Amino acid sequence: MTTNKDITIYDLAEELNLSPATVSRALKNNPVINADTRKKVLDLATKRGYRSNAFASNLRTQKTNTIGVIVHELNSYFITAVLAGIEEVATEAGYDILIAHSNETVAKERTNAHNLFNKRVDGVIASLAYDTDDLAHFAPFIKKHIPLLFFDRTDNSIAATQVVIDNVEAGYQATKHLIEQGCKHIVHATANLKRNVYSDRLAGYKKALLEHTLPYNEALVLVNDFKEDTGKLIVEQILAMKQLPDGLFVTNDFCAAVCIAELKKASIKVPKDIAVVGFNNDVVSRMVEPNITTINYPGKLMGRTIAERLVLQLKTKKNINKQDQIIVPSELIVRASSKRT
Amino acid sequence: MTTNKDITIYDLAEELNLSPATVSRALKNNPVINADTRKKVLDLATKRGYRSNAFASNLRTQKTNTIGVIVHELNSYFITAVLAGIEEVATEAGYDILIAHSNETVAKERTNAHNLFNKRVDGVIASLAYDTDDLAHFAPFIKKHIPLLFFDRTDNSIAATQVVIDNVEAGYQATKHLIEQGCKHIVHATANLKRNVYSDRLAGYKKALLEHTLPYNEALVLVNDFKEDTGKLIVEQILAMKQLPDGLFVTNDFCAAVCIAELKKASIKVPKDIAVVGFNNDVVSRMVEPNITTINYPGKLMGRTIAERLVLQLKTKKNINKQDQIIVPSELIVRASSKRT
């Protein structure tokens, strides 16, 4: 059977009495090749089931036409939307993408970075894990002038293009909305403040309080991760407070949903007793009762935007690994969980 | 600066007055090499920041040490659990994994299959999209004796190792449970019956009805996809029925959650008026009120199991692309959405 041997350009060349060079050029649609010759080559290639050997090509050209994407998780609408956006742009520009997920741990993020480096991706797009502190594992890319870009979870200690939303503004809008609903004691449940997204949202929270001359009470800021049962923990912490808060701003819809369920169990009415705002506009925010007021931001657009930047850097070799921030729009979506008026 | 040139084994060899072959062997921990030599090589390699060039190696060895995974979606706890399981086993066995998601469309599944084939993965693990009908895009793997294995969404028309749950039994248990709760008119909301998982669950549904001498009414079987607003559609269909059903078995927790929300909006009480059972034990099933009765099945175990099989096939070159079914356990988890007694 003919199934075991791979067809190479040499096989095609021999059969057509051409040189491998010509075949190679024809397959690459090099305009220098005679149209007839090209057609003959392409026809035979399909007929023989030729597939280009990327390794040989990569080895020769020192390029992989592949971009690596490191995300902090996979299981989220936001992330899958970003990936879809990246994919669209990358595919169109002739790049494959390699998805690696760190599952919110630096350890895996490090491994992934090394892997992608060894896979010699032409560029990297990343969103940091919760606990990433030291960014040394990204240094090799910088050193070799491989474009490295961040979206959403970024870090200013590293010079890079970053695509983000205005998290200060988003945190501000969320908190202001709660204040306007009459809330005076607003709990802010968030995650590792090392991450820009969380520290910025906290800043927005503070700004809104200040602007409405409400006191900032550190005890109302609850920093956890967003594991499955964190919502339960948060509600426990809330119930243990001397004074029950009347507002809750959780920077994660999933967690907000669990909080609402737990509050209900404790016979606390949402939004009457505690008004709740989440973050991300995840599907779950439209799935629980009451629907969750949240911050929407355009994952697909973020993905497209960052991929376009990367592709541009790859094409032009310009602005690689330079500090540059692109802000995509975000907005508050008001739903039942916070409406008291 | 020294950052631009990649270090090769030739550079190391030259600096140590050794042959490239020796360096290669040392780096691969080939036992034939003198321990001192090996140490010298490894030390210099780290010192010089040597990284192996996988393309050269792949080109030479005709192996990639990479396994491709095609999943029908990314945004699900089940899938991410499976991926985690696959990753554990693959990493330990020295394989990288390449994740491709088809987003429930054959078109992307085809592209992904071609991509992985061109990337020359050593093996493939896949779960089919909703609408995959023709499996021709997997034929190239079979032809070249590249191990191809399926989990969850499989198809018996292709000879392959498959790791699944007993979907007939699961459908049977779910339906039987509803019947035992007193339900007599049970709607079964499911998806494309071309997919084994859905046709088998339907078979289980029928079996349970038959066993309890309840009539099978085709009008009660609603076949849709599981997009975000499908739940709404299902409830519309239910509300349009002459007689309101008293049970609803939806083969997807997300969709079941939306159904419950929509039923509530229509002032139908769950479980009192309609008892609901979902499928997958997704986090959302514990997040909505009432919590959803569902079928749990072990994603991580499935992932580990299928990866182990693949690795074994790769090592032994045996049982590649032979029909073989492995069933992992699944179970009914009873929660409030179906409890009427």
Next chain:
DNA sequence: CTGAAAGCGCTAACAT
């Protein structure tokens, strides 16, 4: 417009 030839970096016979 096409061909010849070299080389990308690595590995595996086959020697020594």
Next chain:
DNA sequence: ATGTTAGCGCTTTCAG
């Protein structure tokens, strides 16, 4: 235990 050598398949000067 180490070295020599050839070649994996492709691209790209350089020549014609």
